[in-house]
Amino acid sequence: xxxxDIVATAMIAMGLFFFLGGAIGIxxxxxxxxxxxxAGKLDTMGQFAAMIGMAIYLLxxxxxxxxxxxxxxxxxxxxxxxxSPTATHAIVDAGVRAGLAPWTKESREGRR
Amino acid sequence: MRAFALITVLxxxxxxxxxLPDFPDWGDPASPASTHLSPFYIxxxxxxxxxxxxxxxxxxxxxxxxxxxxxxxxxxxxLACFFLLxxxxxxxxxxxxxxxxxxxxxxxxxxxGKTPEGSDEFEPIDSxxxxxxxxxxxxxxxxxxxxxxxxxxxxxxxxxxxxxxxxGGVLFGAAIILYAISTDLRTAFKRxxxxxxxxxxxxxxxxxxxxxxVCLVLGGNFLDYSFLAGILGVDAVMARSHGIxxxxxxxxxxxxAVMVMLYYNLSSAGRHxxxx
Amino acid sequence: MIxxxxxxxxxxxxxxxxxxxxxRDLLGAAILFGAYSFLMCLVYAIMGAVDVxxxxxxxxxxxxxxxxxxxxxxxxxxxxx
Amino acid sequence: MQSIxxxxxxxxxxxxxxxxxxxxxxxxxxxRLIGVNAIGSKTTTLLILIGLIYExxxxxxxxxxxxxxxxxxxxxxxxxxxxxxxxxxxEAEGR
Amino acid sequence: xANTKPDNTVDYQAFSPFKPFEPPTPPEKSPLPxxxxxCVCMITWLVLxxxxxxxxxxxxIVSSAIVTATSGxxxxxxxxxAGLPGxxxxxxxxxxxxxxxxxRANMHVMRLVFHPRMMDLIDPRMIRFQTRLDNEMxxxxxxxxxxxxxxxxxxxVSILGKYTVHAIxxxxxxxxxxxxxxxxxxxxxx
Numbered sequence: 001x002x003x004x005d006i007v008a009t010a011m012i013a014m015g016l017f018f019f020l021g022g023a024i025g026i027x028x029x030x031x032x033x034x035x036x037x038x039a040g041k042l043d044t045m046g047q048f049a050a051m052i053g054m055a056i057y058l059l060x061x062x063x064x065x066x067x068x069x070x071x072x073x074x075x076x077x078x079x080x081x082x083x084s085p086t087a088t089h090a091i092v093d094a095g096v097r098a099g100l101a102p103w104t105k106e107s108r109e110g111r112r
Numbered sequence: 113m114r115a116f117a118l119i120t121v122l123x124x125x126x127x128x129x130x131x132l133p134d135f136p137d138w139g140d141p142a143s144p145a146s147t148h149l150s151p152f153y154i155x156x157x158x159x160x161x162x163x164x165x166x167x168x169x170x171x172x173x174x175x176x177x178x179x180x181x182x183x184x185x186x187x188x189x190x191l192a193c194f195f196l197l198x199x200x201x202x203x204x205x206x207x208x209x210x211x212x213x214x215x216x217x218x219x220x221x222x223x224x225g226k227t228p229e230g231s232d233e234f235e236p237i238d239s240x241x242x243x244x245x246x247x248x249x250x251x252x253x254x255x256x257x258x259x260x261x262x263x264x265x266x267x268x269x270x271x272x273x274x275x276x277x278x279x280g281g282v283l284f285g286a287a288i289i290l291y292a293i294s295t296d297l298r299t300a301f302k303r304x305x306x307x308x309x310x311x312x313x314x315x316x317x318x319x320x321x322x323x324x325x326v327c328l329v330l331g332g333n334f335l336d337y338s339f340l341a342g343i344l345g346v347d348a349v350m351a352r353s354h355g356i357x358x359x360x361x362x363x364x365x366x367x368x369a370v371m372v373m374l375y376y377n378l379s380s381a382g383r384h385x386x387x388x
Numbered sequence: 389m390i391x392x393x394x395x396x397x398x399x400x401x402x403x404x405x406x407x408x409x410x411x412r413d414l415l416g417a418a419i420l421f422g423a424y425s426f427l428m429c430l431v432y433a434i435m436g437a438v439d440v441x442x443x444x445x446x447x448x449x450x451x452x453x454x455x456x457x458x459x460x461x462x463x464x465x466x467x468x469x
Numbered sequence: 470m471q472s473i474x475x476x477x478x479x480x481x482x483x484x485x486x487x488x489x490x491x492x493x494x495x496x497x498x499x500x501r502l503i504g505v506n507a508i509g510s511k512t513t514t515l516l517i518l519i520g521l522i523y524e525x526x527x528x529x530x531x532x533x534x535x536x537x538x539x540x541x542x543x544x545x546x547x548x549x550x551x552x553x554x555x556x557x558x559x560e561a562e563g564r
Numbered sequence: 565x566a567n568t569k570p571d572n573t574v575d576y577q578a579f580s581p582f583k584p585f586e587p588p589t590p591p592e593k594s595p596l597p598x599x600x601x602x603c604v605c606m607i608t609w610l611v612l613x614x615x616x617x618x619x620x621x622x623x624x625i626v627s628s629a630i631v632t633a634t635s636g637x638x639x640x641x642x643x644x645x646a647g648l649p650g651x652x653x654x655x656x657x658x659x660x661x662x663x664x665x666x667x668r669a670n671m672h673v674m675r676l677v678f679h680p681r682m683m684d685l686i687d688p689r690m691i692r693f694q695t696r697l698d699n700e701m702x703x704x705x706x707x708x709x710x711x712x713x714x715x716x717x718x719x720x721v722s723i724l725g726k727y728t729v730h731a732i733x734x735x736x737x738x739x740x741x742x743x744x745x746x747x748x749x750x751x752x753x754x
Contacts, residue, residue, distance in 0.1 A: 005470055012477055016484075018670060019511060023487035025677040026507060032499055034688050035491075036717055037673055037732050039503045043510045044712065045670045050477075050514045054521060057470070065527060068614045072530045073517065075611065076537055079255065080510070083541040085711035085718075086251040087506060090544065092719050092730060093245070094551035095499050102688055102730070167439045245552075246721050248545065250704045253638040257631050259538050261605050264627035265612045266442075266531065268620070273531055274438040282446040283535060289454060290542050291635075293549055303634065371451055379458040388458050388549050390475060390522060393515075396482040400489055407493035415550065416498050422543050423492055423505045426512050429536070433519055438528050445532055449509075450539025454546040461550055527614075 004060050011053025018046030031103030032095055040088035044080060051077050162353040163271040171276065172356040176335040179359075180320050183366050187317050190370035194310075197382035210234040237296075237386065252294030259287040267364045271353065277360035281367030288368075289375045297380055297387030306376060306384070309369045316366025320359050327355075335359075394434050401427045414465050418456035425449040471522060478518045485511050502547055509540035598636040605631050654751045655705075661747065662709055669713045672736065676715075688730065691716075691737045695725045695745060702752045709744055716740065 025038025055070040136143030157169040171179050210219045212234060219234070266273075267280030292300035324335040332339035337355025338348040346354065379388040404427055408420040425448030432441035485508055492504030513533050520529030605628035613620055676682055697703050703725060707718040710729060715736030719728040731737030 009470075009473055012473075015514070016477060016480055018674070019481065019484050019514075021670075021674045021677045022507060023484045025673065026491050026503060027487055028677065028682060029686070030683065031688070032497065032503075033717075033730050034686060034732055035500065035503055036730075037715060038677055039507050040711060040717060041666070041670055041673055042677075043507055045666060047510050047514055051517065054517055054526075057521065058526060065614060068611060069527050069530055071611050072534065075608075076513065076530070076534050079258075079534070079537050080513075081712075082251055082254060082708075083537065084510070085708040086247055087541055087544045087548075088711055089247050089707070089718055090548040090552075091499060091502055091506070092717050094548035096719055098499070098551040100497065100499070102690065104688055165439075244723065246700060246723075247704060247707050247718070250700065255538070255541075257601060257605065257635045257638055258608060260631045260635060261608055261627060262534060262538070262612065264630065265609065266535075268623045268627065269613065272615075274442045274528055275531060276439070279439075279442045279446045279535070282451055283538070286446070286450050286454075286539060286542055289451065290545070293454075293542070293545055374455060375458070378455055379461070381462045388454075388461060388546060388553070390478065390519070392475070393478045393482050393519070396479065396486070400482070400485060403489060403493060411493075413498060415547070416495075416501050419498065419501050419505050419547055420492060423489070423508050426505075426509055426536075426540075429532070430512055430515060430519075433516055433529065433532065436523070438532065442532050442535065445536050446539060449536070450542050453543040457546045457550055461553070 002060065004056055008053045008057035011056065012050050015046045015048070015050025015053060018042045018049060022046060032100055033092065033102045036088055036092055040084065044084045047080050047084075048077055051080075160349065160352060161356060162349050163356060165271055165273065167274075168270045168276055168356065168360075172270075172359055173335075173337065173352060176324075176359065179363070180324065180335070183317055183320055183363050186370050187313055187366055190313055190373045193374050193377050197377040198384075199382045209237050211237050248294050252290055256287050256291050259290065260284055263287060263364075263368075267360055268357070270360050271356065277363030278367055280360075281364035282371055284364065284368040285371030285375075288372050292375065292379070292387060297376065297384060300376075300387075301384070304372060306373075309373050309376070313366050313369035313373060316362045316364070316369060319362030319365065323355060323358055323362070390434060394431070397427055397430050397434065401431060412467055414460050414467060415457065418453060418460055421456065422449055422453035425452070474518055474521045478515060478522065481511055481515050481518065485515075499548075499551070502544060506540065506544050509536070509544075513537050513540070597640040598632050601636045601639050602628050602632045604639065651751055658747055658751055662712070665709075665713045665744075669715065672715060673732070676732065685733060687733045689734070689737060690719070691729045691731055691740060693727055693729075693740060695727055697725065697745065697749055697752075699752045702748050705751065706745060706748045709748065710740070713744070 019042070022038045022042030025042060026035050029035045029038065051073050055073040058066045058070045058073070060066075136145070140146070153166055153170055153174065157166045158164055161169045161173050163169045163173075211217070212219055218237070263280045263283035263286075265280075266275035266283060267277055270276035270280075288300065288304055291303070323337070323340075326343075327336050327339050328334050330339040330342065335355075337352045339351075340355050341348050341351035344351055344354055376384065376387075380386065401424065404420060404424045408417050408424055411417045411420060425444060429441045429444040429449060432438075432444055488504050488507040488511065490504075492501050492508060495501040495504055513536050516529050516533045516536065517526065520526040520533075523529075606624060609624035609628060610616075610621075613624060676685055679685055695703065695706065697706060703721060707721050707727070710716050710718045710727070715732035717730045719730050721727055727740075729737065729740060731740075
């Protein structure tokens with residue numbers, strides 16, 4: 001294994017860790033608004049880390065084709081960084097407009 | 113009734129499972145499908161059409177007649193949606209709302225429901241209107257050109273990579289749908305009118321069938337692109353490659369126009385007001 | 389064919405399909421059908437049918453989900469049975 | 470390296486089960502939407518991983534790019550349903 | 565019925581300090597946005613295509629021309645051309661800082677996710693504040709940066725620049741607008 005392989009493996013492992021955090025966060029958080037936090041941030045970061053790792057792995061053999069493929073993966077990353085916050089914003093805006101009440105600490109203590 | 117449906121589903125499913133062992137194994141080299149026809153396509157495809165992607169060669173050259181009718185089916189689906197849903201009669205509107213464009217304030221204009229004379233600062237909006245959302249709007253403005261370019265890339269590179277006319281057309285239509293979602297339907301009409309959509313969908317099928325007819329006139333079989341060599345000025349193999357590209361463009365045009373037409377009619381229930 | 393990934397994705401496809409039938413809300417069913425298309429695209433990609441996967445991704449996941457939502461928007465969200 | 474990618478793919482597919490739980494059993498439609506969005510982002514990564522396993526990344530990267538786009542369009546259309554001031558719950562349920 | 569207005573927690577039509585009416589400036593007829601779009605499309609095509617023979621580059625020129633003709637005025641508005649290269653350079657300088665902030669934010673949310681007593685730590689709340697950024701693009705970058713960084717999601721940005729933000733706990737909401745607004749403002753040169 002070369003140095004690039006080790007770096008790529010570490011990046012992919014980090015991405016998978018973030019993905020795991022996102023999935024568990026979506027399950028654990030109490031209401032819709034707070035579930036969006038792991039869904040919007042951790043998934044973006046996981047995608048970013050894993051894809052950068054794979055692009056680094058592709059640079060092992062420096063040919064024109066592999067460099068262009070790595071650039072395409074970078075294009076996906078840029079795409080995700082523009083669209084993912086917007087999708088999160090669209091979902092939360094839809095929730096507010098639909099009149100979904102946010103979960104707050106007071107509401108939980110009031111129920112006790 | 114539900115019990116009857118359940119029994120029917122179970123019986124049909126049981127019959128299907130009963131017939132399952134008669135199929136050849138997954139990827140079996142001795143199966144009938146992969147003894148005669150598939151080797152021919154795989155061996156001859158690249159040599160005949162100069163297209164490394166065998167699927168494109170099969171779809172657009174060997175089975176071009178099938179694909180032509182697939183495009184025709186999509187075109188007729190678009191036509192059916194148009195005839196079923198489109199309404200031309202103006203319904204009487206109970207409330208007239210207008211948006212003042214420079215400030216974004218929503219107004220209701222009483223007197224006859226008309227905007228002031230000679231003013232183009234007002235646009236009519238529906239009773240259920242969507243407020244101007246800057247983030248979604250800007251994002252779509254940023255990514256729509258790239259989606260369109262990617263769609264054209266998919267159409268043009270069907271020979272080498274996955275994709276082709278159908279997928280590229282759907283992507284191009286999706287870009288226009290994205291623009292229509294992010295603003296509203298009336299703004300999308302300014303870029304791509306309904307008449308243009310109808311004409312483009314017919315033009316796509318016409319390009320496909322017309323290529324076949326041109327081949328027929330030049331003395332070959334229907335959709336035998338090697339006879340286009342005289343017109344295009346290349347040898348027969350490259351002529352087949354270029355012929356595949358031409359009909360991919362036709363399929364892409366037809367699919368794109370039909371997708372946009374379906375969206376226009378479905379999202380506004382045929383009234384073409386503001387849409388989804 | 390990579391069988392461990394394939395097995396899990398097949399299981400997910402089954403859960404997703406059954407869920408899309410069982411959900412009473414039609415909008416939820418449309419959204420679940422989008423997820424079903426995503427997963428079917430993965431199955432095709434694992435089997436090596438790249439063109440079919442591309443078609444499924446573009447038609448099934450993207451455009452047909454939009455059409456379903458638009459249709460539900462103008463009709464009712466409730467199933468009859 | 471191939472085995473690492475294979476393990477990563479299996480792990481990612483297992484994570485998708487967790488997201489699918491939210492998509493199938495989510496209490497409201499918007500929770501399902503979050504789950505489907507999460508599934509979409511994981512699928513984009515998994516497609517490139519599959520490409521790396523098969524050593525044909527140039528084929529799969531196009532699908533992943535199309536996928537990232539269309540996932541966004543579907544989510545935007547579904548959220549637009551609620552932005553048009555339609556209620557979160559069914560009209561017939563009377564809530 | 566569907567017509568009943570849901571009780572929103574956010575006031576969407578907040579047009580409080582009403583601006584004096586200015587007639588909309590007609591968009592300048594400048595070829596610059598089209599040239600810019602064509603160049604960007606051509607570069608993207610070369611990256612996507614990977615084939616540099618004459619035929620494919622000609623296809624790329626035709627495709628870029630089609631995209632420029634249909635949506636050439638989307639990427640840039642003509643009015644915003646002034647100071648463009650400097651803004652791009654400053655934006656590239658902003659990205660590493662943003663990536664570091666995103667990484668910190670993820671660690672914060674990660675700690676919340678795996679914390680056993682998570683329910684006691686989180687305290688979701690809505691925060692409203694007024695920005696001083698005037699440029700639409702700057703507001704857009706600011707809103708998306710807020711969504712990507714510590715425990716905050718942009719819910720709505722009104723036309724007059726009033727932000728509504730959902731924060732997951734008390735600490736993450738306090739830093740707004742703060743340093744990030746200054747940095748975003750520096751991009752567009754305010």
